Amino acid sequence: MPRRTATMLASTLMLIALLCAGVFIPVPYSEMSPGPTVNTLGDHDGEPVLQIAGRKTYATSGHLNMTTVRVTSADYRMNLVEAVYGWLAHDNKVVPHETLYPDGKTEEQSTQENAEEFSQSQESAKVAALKELDVPVKSWVIVSTVVKDSPAEGRLHAGDVIKAVDGTAVKEPADVAKLVTKHKPGQNVRFTIVPAKEQTAAEKEKRTPTKTQDVTITTTTSDDTGEKRAIVGISAGTDHTFPFTIDIKLADVGGPSAGLMFALGIYDKLTPGSLTGGKFVAGTGTIDDEGKVGPIGGIEMKTVGARAKGAQYFLTPADNCAAAAKDTPEGLTLIKVDTIDDALGALKDLRSGDTAGLPKCGE
Known part of the structure; x- marks a missing residue:
């Protein structure tokens, strides 16, 4: 066999071997x-x-689109060829597996966590919108989750209302941790609670719950890094009672990033006139009960998806502006927002046509 032919054959076989390796070797x-x-x-x-x-609602027009990101599943194993293709593709982003699924998190665990975050974002969106409208919302501190095999398991339950810790009234979720960590591990801490069942019954009967009970729990030592502290194995959250019904119907979506757009949609439906002036506005961002907008992941994917759908303007969390501005889709204006007030102010400018003063990302 001529040397040239042999060299070409060897090169071809090597290329085939590399391609096969790229297809079959997971990354x-x-x-x-x-x-x-x-x-x-x-x-x-x-x-x-x-x-x-x-509650009276009003006709709306235009778009206030929430945006999403698709991700590969936790058990999907990408091969080298797919990774290279993803790196080269403009509209996709390849990231380390642990970025999306840290600590070996399973698909089921990730889905559950996303569902919980989505539910909480809906609650905060309702509260933020109603506060903007000066509509009173009743709030209280609850046991959000109980850690398995912790001292609190079987003693406290998700949905229990925490009225006080060691006799000190609790007003915010953060108060619970502060009061518990005043103890040393091994000491007792006393919770005054309204049991979840009593709270639910009182809400249905539209009365103030009257049944409280004291629960004493022996603290244990935290197992996280840093200074050791006393814990009981719960996380505290906030629950609310709204003066009228607000339901958000959107299946197969998870995570907290739609909070801002839900809050704006609720506000629009509860106020006369069109919040967008008929324009196509999309956006993203977490929101808390006070209307503070927080950053999210996958901002580049969301701007691409929004523009492909027809969005002209994109409400962008301030902390995401730098990343979003690096590769803004043509025809899309990124508007920087830090609070729901910022978003409402920007939408007012859009309605009036006075866009010169919009707080744009990258400016």
Whole structure:
């Protein structure tokens, strides 16, 4: 066989071997890509995304689209060829697997966590919108979760209302940790609670719960890094009672990043006139009860998805602005927001047509 032919044959076989290796050898990466966007003012799967009963609502127009990101599943094993393709693709992003699924988190665990965050974001969106409208909302501190095999397991339950710790009234979730960590591990701490069942019954009967009980728990030592502290094995959260019904109907979506857009959609439906002036506005961002907007992941994917859907403007959390501005889709204006007030102010400028003063990312 001529040397030239032999060299070409060897090179071809080596290339085939490399391609086969690239296809069959898994790499520790996952992929993110633009997901669906949904107009919070419109319908999804045949029913309104926002459903309000017991309060006058108003007609809306335009779009206030929440945005999403698709990710590969926790058990999906990407090969080298797919990783390289993802790195080269403009609209996709390849990230270390542990970025999306830290500490070996399973698909089921990730889905559950995303569902919980999505539910909490809906509650905070309702509170933030109603506070903007000066509509009173009743709030109280609850046991959000109980850690398995912790001292609190079987003593406290998710949904229990925490009225006091060691006789000191609790007003915010953070108060619980502060009061517990005043103890040394091994000491007792006394919780005054309204049991979850009593709280639920009182809400249904529209009365103030009267049944309280004291629960004494022996603290243990935290197992996280840093200075050791006393814990009982719970996380505290906030629950609310709203003066009318607000339902958010959106299946197969998780995580907290739709909070801002839900809050704006609720505000729009409860106020006369169009918040967008008929324009196509999309956006993202977590929101807390006070209307503070927080950063999210996958901002580049969300701007691409929003523009592909037709968005002209994108409400962008201030802390995401730098990343979003690096590769802004043509025809999309990124508006920097830090609070729901910022977003409402920007939408007012859009309605009036005075866009010169908009707080744009990258400026």
